[in-house]
Amino acid sequence: MKIASLEDDLDQARRIQQVLTTAGYACTSYHQGRDLLAALRTEAFDLVLLDWHLPDIDGDDVVRWLRTNIGARIPVIFLTNRSSEDDLVEGLRAGADDYIVKPMRPLELLARVAALLRRSQLAEPADEAFEVARYRVDPASRAIQLDGVPIALAPKEFELALLFFRNLNRLMSRDVLAECVWNREIPATSRTLDTHLSNIRQKLQLRPQHGVRLTSSYALGYRLELFSPSEEGQGSPA
DSSP states (O other): OEEEEEOHHEEEEEEEEHHHHTOOOEEEEESSHHHHHHHHOOOOEEEEEEOSSSSSSSSHHHHHHHHHTTSSOOOOEESSOSSHHHHHHHHHTTTTTTESSSSHHHHHHHHHOOOOOOOHHHHOOOOEEETTTTEETTTTTTTEEEEEEEEEEOOOOOOHHHHHHHHHTBBHHHHHHHHHSSSSOTTOOOOOHHHHHHHHHHHOOOOGGGGGEEEOOTTTEEEEEOOOOOTTTTOOOO
């Protein structure tokens, strides 16, 4: 797996590269945004780690360029000193998949990297049915079953549910959900997204006893998580 790391602090860059290479990844370190952008034009990477503040181009502008020119296939993690909710929302809106607040903890970094790589590499073919916990999802027939029982969903409810099932454990912002399902921004005052989230949670019975739970991360977004009894009490339901 090839990882690109953009970090202008040389000591921090060396530490990140050492942690990743020791874990078996091929990590190329870049210290300026323009150098990473040049590499992305000619090389294929499986994941990108981005610092936020850089000498030439800020990390959020780098990820916007990446999403516009390469698309959504490459997972992006922000590794940043910024920890306010507004800053993190801004990073996710720019197109990042996840974030890690500095100081960097090696085990957390490796866990986040492994989770995103696993999801991107094991993405289901477009029309192939797959199973998550006690659910069977069939994109071709636009059907979802719980314990073999079909669940009736409206078209946008199905698309939203499919997005969550295909991106299990991935934090997705409201903007990403709106763009993927409705192909447009949804005003913050609109209840469209909230209504659809409530509907799929109730209709699909996204509850711990069925092996999943839909959680919210304050203003950052939503995750559909696999659930085990030992985790009871963690997370906030959407």
